[in-house]
Amino acid sequence: MSTARVHRFSHDTSPWQLSIATHATPHHGALSLGGFRIAPPERTERPDYDNDREAVGLADGMEAKIHWSRLIGAGGPVTRRLGPRLSGGKCVLLPTSAGRVGAPRDVELLDFALASFAEFERETGIALVTGQDLGHGMMSDGVTSSLRYLNDRFAGSVLADTSKPTAEGNFHVLAGALDALDIPLDGARVGLIGCGNIGEHVLSRLLVAGARVAVLESSPAKRAQLVERGLDVTSPEGKRAFMARPMDALVINAGGGTLDPATVGEVAANREVRIVCGCENLIMPVSSGENILRDAGKVFIPTEFGGMMGYLTAVEEYL
Numbered sequence: 001m002s003t004a005r006v007h008r009f010s011h012d013t014s015p016w017q018l019s020i021a022t023h024a025t026p027h028h029g030a031l032s033l034g035g036f037r038i039a040p041p042e043r044t045e046r047p048d049y050d051n052d053r054e055a056v057g058l059a060d061g062m063e064a065k066i067h068w069s070r071l072i073g074a075g076g077p078v079t080r081r082l083g084p085r086l087s088g089g090k091c092v093l094l095p096t097s098a099g100r101v102g103a104p105r106d107v108e109l110l111d112f113a114l115a116s117f118a119e120f121e122r123e124t125g126i127a128l129v130t131g132q133d134l135g136h137g138m139m140s141d142g143v144t145s146s147l148r149y150l151n152d153r154f155a156g157s158v159l160a161d162t163s164k165p166t167a168e169g170n171f172h173v174l175a176g177a178l179d180a181l182d183i184p185l186d187g188a189r190v191g192l193i194g195c196g197n198i199g200e201h202v203l204s205r206l207l208v209a210g211a212r213v214a215v216l217e218s219s220p221a222k223r224a225q226l227v228e229r230g231l232d233v234t235s236p237e238g239k240r241a242f243m244a245r246p247m248d249a250l251v252i253n254a255g256g257g258t259l260d261p262a263t264v265g266e267v268a269a270n271r272e273v274r275i276v277c278g279c280e281n282l283i284m285p286v287s288s289g290e291n292i293l294r295d296a297g298k299v300f301i302p303t304e305f306g307g308m309m310g311y312l313t314a315v316e317e318y319l
Contacts (some may be wrong), residue, residue, distance in 0.1 A: 005057075014112075016093065029125070039054060040135055177277060190247065194217065216238070259283050282309075
């Protein structure tokens, strides 16, 4: 069971809810690290969606990234100096369609979040360090990015694109695992699930290295772009067949929940798959899937390990 605490804030007149989950101890000079997510429809429209639970799960993932970095001694001088003060956290905002970034009430939505951030810090003595996550982009004025708007008004809001360092860590974890299993990266068969900012960078690195990549991507527009580039692309409707393909490694960077129990069973049954990795948040709704994959002889690398370079880079550049 998670040890994260949740602080919930509700808007006075709109059904907006901000859940701040953190592993930080109040009034001890702690920093709560984790992105500010504006929950996307593909998550909020699920019948079992709970905003507090979403924040806790993501905060647990951030805490795991900090744990892994400490365990292997990763991090620069700032990370080492701040070490004991760093804790995992997450801010998750449940909006309405009119309040999403780019919609008419986006300024009001972000002002609500900013007021909640300030109240959280006053009440707990915990310093929030938050930034890029799902749901951000250009605001309704067509000029200001949501991250810039937040950064101009809240000291703990980091204006940074951590997708590239996250993807670099993802790629090198995969390359190291392939090398450990004596599978040359040049010619390796890689299944890539999710080709957003992180997945695109991983894809580019894999193609340059000579890997043979097949992509499972949910966005029709992105699929069309990938097909134009001559890539082997599958839609979510073909997920089951995709999991049965001969692959050396499966790299997962989608929006969450990819390794549901049925998919875990399909991957476990695929004798060709040797490695399962990536940096997807909330990748496995049922945690026992890890043991199922390992019992099937797969090298399962926790996605928090694969995704920790984004947080380490942000700490060094902005704290």
